[in-house]
Amino acid sequence: MYPPKFDYQRAQSVADAIALLGQNRDAKLLAGGHSLLPVMKLRLAQPDALIDIGRLAGIKGIQMEGDRIVIGALTTHAMVAAAEGLPTVLSEAAGWIGDPQVRNRGTVGGNVAHADPASDLPTVFTALHARFHIAGPNGQRVVAADDFFLDLFTTALAADEVLTAVVVRAEQPGTGSGYAKMFNPASRYAIVGAAAVVMVENGLCKAASVAVGGLTPRATRAAAVEAALTGQPLNADSIAAAAQAVKNDLNMDELLGDIHASAAYRYEMAPVFVQRALTKAAERAG
Amino acid sequence: MGNYIGKSMKRVEDPRFIQGKGKYVANLQLADMAYLAVKRSPYGHARIVNIDTSRAAALPGVIAVYIGQDLVDGGVGAMPCGWNVPDIKVPTRYPLTIDRVRHVGDGVAAVVAESIYTAYDALDLIDVEYEPLPAVIDAREATADGAPLVHDDLPHNISYTWALGNQAETEQALAEADHVVELDLINQRLIPNAMEPRACVAQWNSAMEEMTVWTTSQNPHPIRLLLSAxxxxIPENKLRVISPDVGGGFGSKIFHYPEEIITPWIARAINRPVKWVSTRTEAMMTDSQGRDHVTNCRMGVMNDGTLTGIYVKTWSNQGAYISTFAPLIPTALYITLLSGLYKLRGVYGEMWGTMTNTVPVDAYRGAGRPEASYLIERLVDLCADTVGMDPLEIRRKNLIPAADFPYQTPVAFLYDSGNYHGLFDKLEEIGDYEGMRAAQAAARAEGRVVGVGVTGCIEASGPAPSAVAGSLGSAVGFWESGKVRVHPSGKVSVFTGSHTHGQGHETTFAQVVADELGIAVEDVEIVHGDTASVPFGMGTYGSRSAAVGGSALVRSAEKIREKMKKIAAHQLEAAEEDIVFDRSNGKLYVKGSPDKSKAFGDISFAAYTAHNLPAGLEPGLEETSFYDPANFTFPNSAHLAMVEIDKETGEVKLLSYYAVDDVGKVINPLIVRGQIVGGIVQGVGQALWENGYYDESGQLLSGSLLDYAMPRADGFPTFVVDRIETPSPHNPLGVKGAGEMGTIAGTAAIAGAVMDALKPFGIRHLEMPYTAEKVYRAMHASNGGGD
Structure with a gap:
């Protein structure tokens, strides 16, 4: 549990961090350290340098800009869980990450940049159509959630870029959302996690956005579930039927399994948790 | 008399722990200290073709690198077994292996360096060439023809066999039963995970040729003996072993471990203090592990519910080496318990202790007794099903009646005392068993999957009469020492051979001595864990500290009182037999004349001034006793649990838990409650979550806390804990062990509840842990719960 030698530099600004990333070969950004430091201690990751952005106040905290909610990359899970006015699915998921220590040190940006397939936030942000604000040597760019998460521990972030914020829309009237999760009993990561957002108008589902995670290399948009619900009345039967459609969204060949839950079991559980997330979302949509 | 015993007092240990002021081995910093790290096998089984340490040795900051042969050449002896059952074959084990690695984590080389970081960098530079070998993991499969041999000199991987009980009578009891239920079951591997990982610091004084070893041990004197002999x-008189604050043991810190040999050996070799602290990763692959039995068992039952006998065959996984007390656990702490709380005609068990390519297995909280209670209670439940009887009713029917104590079982033990029907009476009183069954019926009518588990469990604690232990294979005695030193001012220091690492002895023993001497509990300080100040003692395990260590303190306090009475009689000019020692306030007075008295402090001061002592009486006031128990004590319990299974996922949720325990006389109810609840949590952990999981090559797949599921607070309801007190008749405090009963009963109670929940699905048995997927698969492969 002792990492090999590495350089440590504290960035004074986002621009400084980008410059330092450019100057240091094989450097990693350090924010809350709750994903990176454990793998370094196990010598599974051996970066030459850590660029500490943990004290950059400018990218920490939650700003409400009209119906845009800007979540600074350094915002902790505890801050997200406690904040008012966020989509329920996000607050709910953030409150279930790890334990109080993890939630008070771990950051939203660090979590999504790490892109652990069992992590909760990638699934939630996929369902929320979040947009990821990225700063790099060539300026700013914005990437949609569907394009941000690429594969196991892999995102659209380049080695010299810094994720500065994740932007989601506030929940509109008639909208409800929810997160449902089967906890890994050891790690508390998701064996299966499902995030759902529904918009109800005149008793019908006007729009649905659903994602599942934990069982696939990256958070997976449940397009078949969304299609099955859109335009339908939201009731127990329609939700149950739509939830089954998640099996069409999953590629059997890439499902993850381990000693806690086989791929086949997770495949069976996906509709259960999609159904639970949708049920909560529908109730909350009023 | 008795100001403190029986009172719930907060632990005097807590302020220092809560404030982070405990003094653990890892806190120790000595001048010129060097740091040790151990290179470990990534293979379950492999031949070491070559080890090249040259690159590591050349790294700046590295002081030295050693391999197994270096230690042997430097005089290190093989690690001994402390419990030698008849005809046991103990494979040779050195602190670092020499020719072969036999489990993941087996040590192959040691680096000592100027910093711990450099030591770990150097580990990466040690080049070990391995030739992987086929591995064997399962205790029973290890005995098959053609199974890979873990040690070439142990055919069929069998270290020992052992049997106990009235075999012919048991066969007959089963043959004459109306029904015999049979079950194949696995009691899975557990990884202890004390909060503080093991650690060792050693300091060599070359001028005096003296060694001091700080180690995270539950029993520093036996460790000194093993290191020395x-x-x-190093001779015992030149070797001091200190076990300071220790953050939990649960049995895993009883044993003699390689690192506590390597660390002092290197400290002497380089003539500098050396520190080794286990990482959590190392702990999971080197701390002795628990359980791991493969069992076939049968129980006979008559149509009226009378249980006739139990017949058990078990293969116990010993791991890659025989750990210090490994052969004791599945023999004299397992087969001896197979009668449970029940009056059975026949009880018989036999055991194969086998070697596998896994981490060595030894005592882990409960140690043999949870394995026994789990299978007994599973069989009793199956018997109840077979004859159509309620699980509580069949237990009540077969309990040993209170009038039958002391009760001789067919498997050696003489149960000291008990009121088993009283246990169940109390359980029904607090738990509303009938109400629970009604709630279950209502839930089932709604389509929910709900189960109730009820258990009655026995424990043997407080090991042990030394002569009995010796006859069963022990290499050591199991008495305990206790020294009471009354200072001139009347304050008291107590030196116990027991060791506290979470049990609260500093509180409990102070309560005992304060009551024995009639002084304030604040005036009693408990000293333990240092061979330089404490008389030789056997340490803490087997829920023995109060029954054995506490009894030694009572004996020493009695001697103190006797001496004080002699002094008081002399000073008050009365006959010694006329002096009363008032244990409510420590005063000594002449019988019938309470005004003619001496205070505790007057006499203690007089003992040290020695100006006015009876002729021939030595000055000073300090007494030591070595207490050898007359028998084990036999705590017992009745527990009740209710669970609900999520029909869609298979996840098990514990809804409620009721426990009634008889641990004899209770010294501190608050501490006992903590022990019971903590024990239950560990027991539930085995039933629901924990699994030391090896693949077929011996790879430990649950080797971190990301994959090894420890119990968490949010998995538990509020516990309802109560007790009855049937004092043990053979120790002066009347106490029985309290540390392990929760674990012994907790696993069985949850197993009963989960299997009860699954009964409508036609599921007869599942192996633990009851993971969501396992339960889900079983429900879906069944009749759907439709009956």
Whole structure:
């Protein structure tokens, strides 16, 4: 549990961090350290340098800009869980990450940049159509959630870029959302996690956005579930039927399994948790 | 008399722990200290073709690198077994292996460096060439023809066999039963995970040729003996072992471990203090592990519910080496318990202790007794099903009646005392068993999957009469020492051979001595864990500290009182037999004349001034006793649990838990409650979550806390804990062990509840842990719960 030698530099600004990333070969950004430091201690990751952005106040905290909610990359899970006015699915998921220590040190940006397939936030942000604000040597760019998460521990972030914020829309009237999760009993990561957002108008589902995670290399948009619900009345039967459609969204060949839950079991559980997330979302949509 | 015993007092230990002021081995910093790290096998089984340490040795900051042969050449002896059952074959084990690695984590080389970071960098530079070998993991499969041999000199991987009980009578009891239920079951591997990982610091004084070893041990004196007589060879009078604050043991810190040999050996070799602290990763692959039985068992039952006998065959996984007390656990702490709380005609068990390519297995909280209670209670439940009887009713029917104590079982033990029907009476009173069954019926009518588990469990604690232990294979005695030193001012220091690492002895023993001497509990300080100040003692395990260590303190306090009475009689000019020692306030007075008295402090001061002592009486006031128990004590319990299974996922949720325990006389109810609840949590952990999981090559797949599921607070309801007190008749405090009963009963109670929940699905048995997927698969492969 002792990492090999590495350089440590504290960035004074986002621009400084980008410059330092450019100057240091094989450097990693350090924010809350709750994903990176454990793998370094196990010598599974051996970066030459850590660029500490943990004290950059400018990218920490939650700003409400009209119906845009800007979540600074350094915002902790505890801050997200406690904040008012966020989509329920996000607050709910953030409150279930790890334990109080993890939630008070771990950051939203660090979590999504790490892109652990069992992590909760990638699934939630996929369902929320979040947009990821990225700063790099060539300026700013914005990437949609569907394009941000690429594969196991892999995102659209380049080695010299810094994720500065994740932007989601506030929940509109008639909208409800929810997160449902089967906890890994050891790690508390998701064996299966499902995030759902529904918009109800005149008793019908006007729009649905659903994602599942934990069982696939990256958070997976449940397009078949969304299609099955859109335009339908939201009731127990329609939700149950739509939830089954998640099996069409999953590629059997890439499902993850381990000693806690086989791929086949997770495949069976996906509709259960999609159904639970949708049920909560529908109730909350009023 | 008795101001403190029986009172719930907060632990005097807590302020220092809560404030982070405990003094653990890892806190120790000595001048010129060097740091040790151990290179470990990534294979379950492999031949070491070559080890090249040259690159590591050349790294700046590295002081030295050693391999197994270096230690042997430097005089290190093989690690001994402390419990030698008849005809046991103990494979040779050195602190670092020499020719072969036999489990993931087996040590192959040691680096000592100027910093711990450099030591770990150097580990990466040690080049070990391995030739992987086929591995064997399962205790029973290890005995098959053609199974890979873990040690070439142990055919069929069998270290020992052992049997106990009235075999012919048991066969007959089963033959004459109306029904015999049979079950194949696995009691899975557990990884202890004390909060503080093991650690060792050693300091060599070359001028005095003296060694001091700080180690995270539950029993520093036996470690000193083993280091001295077997492994390190430094004479006992030149070797001091200190076990300071220790953050939990649960049995895993009883044993003699390689690192506590390597660390002092290197400290002497380089003539500098050396520190080794286990990482959590190392702990999971080197701390002795628990359980791991493969069992076939049968129980006979008559149509009226009378249980006739139990017949058990078990293969116990010993791991890659025989750990210090490994052969004791599945023999004299397992087969001896197979009668449970029940009056059975026949009880018989036999055991194969086998070697596998896994981490060595030894005592882990409960140690043999949870394995026994789990299978007994599973069989009793199956018997109840077979004859159509309620699980509580069949237990009540077969309990040993209170009038039958002391009760001789067919498997050696003489149960000291008990009121088993009283246990169940109390359980029904607090738990509303009938109400629970009604709630279950209502839930089932709604389509929910709900189960109730009820258990009655026995424990043997407080090991042990030394002569009995010796006859069963022990290499050591199991008495305990206790020294009471009354200072001139009347304050008291107590030196116990027990060791506290979470049990609260500093509180409990102070309550005992304060009551024995009639003084304030604040005036009693408990000293333990240092061979330089404490008389030789056997340490803490087997829920023995109060029954054995506490009894030694009572004996010493009695001697103190006797001496004080002699002094008081002399000063008050009365006959010694006329002096009363008032244990409510420590005063000594002449019988019938309470005004003619001496205070505790007057007499203690007089003992040290020695100006006015009876002729021939030695000055000073300090007494030591070595207490050898007359028998084990036999705590017992009745527990009740209710669970609900999520029909869609298979996840098990514990809804409620009721426990009634008889641990004899209770010294501190608050501490006992903590022990019971903590024990239950560990027991539930085995039933629901924990699994030391090896693949077929011996790879430990649950080797971190990301994959090894420890119990968490949010998995538990509020516990309802109550007790009855049937004092043990053979120790002066009347106490029985309290540390392990929760674990012994907790696993069985949850197993009963989960299997009860699954009964409508036609599921007869599942192996633990009851993971969501396992339960889900079983429900879906069944009749759907439709009956």
């Amino acid at each position: 077997f492994t390190l060879g």
